[in-house]
Amino acid sequence: MTASRTRRAWMAGLLLALTAGSLPASADEPVTVFAAASLKTALDEASAAWTQATAKTTRISYAGSNALAKQIEAGAPADLFVSADLAWMDYAEKNGTIRPDSRVNLLRNAIVLVAPKGSGRKIALEPGLDLTKALAGGRLAMGHVDAVPAGKYGKAALEKLGAWDGVKAQVAQAENVRAALLLVARGEAPLGIVYATDAASEPGVEVVATFPEGSHPPIVYPAALTSESKNADGAAFLSYLRSPAARPFFERQGFVVIGTEKRT
Known part of the structure; x- marks a missing residue:
């Protein structure tokens, strides 16, 4: 190969390398x-x-909504973000990491008090609630109360019922709600606050009581495409999650499907 042909081949390779990053994602x-x-x-x-x-396939990363929103903000590649509360989706929208026109409310949930399977406990979740006796020196497992949505909902409910001040020193804060659930399932915590759907998925726990709806803000799961996504299938998957075909998977776990309802 002559020097000129070698140079042209090298330039072509360089141009391909420089432009590859700007091409749309593969189907x-x-x-x-x-x-x-x-x-x-x-x-x-x-x-x-x-x-x-x-x-078509997905690659799903699960964590606390707070951690995921921060990861997307830091540049982690994602096509779709599904949060467990409105606040972290608001955060993502404010910093420009989601497409506001794609944002929808997808699901509703509830929070429950759980204990290890076979405990036989029943606790009335009403004003004046005192959980310290029920804990008997043990810990109350919750998601981080200042960041993880389930933890924030749980703290709000305990404050509404007048129980937070008495129990806050005994709270074991976990990085996400599934980690809190595991503490109870393993018997490492006698009680925990998790979503009703989490309790349904874990045979090692039983529901002691369900928190009244009025004791905490409505639990809404919004979803949105990220602003940096170049994968056209992201919109297709979000559309599928909102369709009747996906409804049974969510309802079987205890979610209430909002469907096409827009955020309020």
Whole structure:
């Protein structure tokens, strides 16, 4: 090969390398989803069904909504963000990491008090609640009360019932709601506050009581495409999650499907 031909080949290779990063994502690229930990069971099933129906795939990362929102803000590649509360989606929208026109409210949930399976406990969640006796020196497992949505909902409910001040020194704060659930399932905490859907997915716990709806803000799961996504299948997967075909996977775990309702 002559020097000029070698130079032209090298320049062509360089141009290809420089432009590759600006090309749209491959149609075969998995849809990368960042989703609240409490969605794992239902979303895994929905994703598998979508793959079976379309031959397209997903790559799902589960964690606390706070951690996921911060990871997306830091540049972590994601196509779709599903939060367990409105506040962290508001955060993502404010910092420009989601597409506001794609944002929808997807699901509703409830929070419950759980104990290890077979405990036989029943506790009335009413004003004047005192959990210290029920804990008997043990810990109350919750998501981090200042960041993890389930923890924030739980703290709000305990404050509303007048129980927070008496129990706050005994709270074991976990990085996400599934980690809090595991503490109870393993018997490392006698009580925990988790979503009703988490309790339904874990055979090692039983529901002691359900917190009254009025004791905490409404539990809403919003979803949105990220502003940096180049994968056209992200919108298709979000549309599927809102469709009647995906409804049974969420309802089987105890979620209430909002469907096409827009955020308020």
